[in-house]
Amino acid sequence: xxxxxxxxxxxxxxxxxxxxxxxxxxxxxxxxxxxxxxxxxxxxxxxxxxxxxxxxxxxxxxxxxxxxxxxxxxxxxxxxxxxxxxxxxxxxxxxxxxxxxxxxxxxxxxxxxxxxxxxxxxxxxxxxxxxxxxxxxxxxxxxxxxxxxxxxxxxxxxxxxxxxxxxxxxxxxxx
Numbered sequence: 001x002x003x004x005x006x007x008x009x010x011x012x013x014x015x016x017x018x019x020x021x022x023x024x025x026x027x028x029x030x031x032x033x034x035x036x037x038x039x040x041x042x043x044x045x046x047x048x049x050x051x052x053x054x055x056x057x058x059x060x061x062x063x064x065x066x067x068x069x070x071x072x073x074x075x076x077x078x079x080x081x082x083x084x085x086x087x088x089x090x091x092x093x094x095x096x097x098x099x100x101x102x103x104x105x106x107x108x109x110x111x112x113x114x115x116x117x118x119x120x121x122x123x124x125x126x127x128x129x130x131x132x133x134x135x136x137x138x139x140x141x142x143x144x145x146x147x148x149x150x151x152x153x154x155x156x157x158x159x160x161x162x163x164x165x166x167x168x169x170x171x172x173x174x175x
Contacts, residue, residue, distance in 0.1 A: 076138045
C-alpha cells in the first residue's frame with residue numbers, strides 16, 4: 001500500500017518561518033510568516049487538521065492519505081483532440097506526435113494525432129513509462145464536462161472509456 005505524506009496544520013503554524021516559499025495557493029507562493037499563518041488558520045477554520053503535501057486522490061483532511069493500492073501518476077491534458085492533436089505534459093515534459101503511430105518527443109510536450117483512445121493511452125504509458133499505475137489527468141473544466149457526456153445513450157462517454165484503462169480525470173481536491 002502506498003501512502004502520501006501530509007502536514008499537520010497546527011504544527012505548521014508554529015513553524016511557519018520554515019515554510020516561506022514552500023506553500024503555493026492559487027498559483028501564488030506564500031513568502032511571509034503572516035501569509036502562511038493566515039492561510040493555515042483559514043484551513044483550521046474549515047475544520048481541517050492536516051493538508052496534503054502533494055496531489056492525492058484518496059485524502060482525508062482529518063487523517064491524511066488513506067492509501068493507494070497502485071502508484072499514481074499525473075498528466076496535464078492541455079488539449080484532447082478529436083481531429084486535432086492531443087497534447088499532454090508529464091513531469092514538465094511535453095510529448096508530441098504529428099501523425100498516427102508516429103511520436104516526436106521534444107523533451108517537453110507529447111502531441112498525438114489520429115490515435116484511437118486505446119492507442120493514445122498505450123502511447124502515454126510507453127513513452128512516459130507509466131505501466132502498472134493509475135493515471136490522473138488534470139484538464140480544463142470544459143474538457144472534463146465534454147468527455148463526461150456520452151455521444152449517444154447507448155455509447156460510453158470518453159471519460160468512461162479512459163476509466164477502463166485506469167486513466168481518470170482529476171476535478172480538483174477532495175473537498
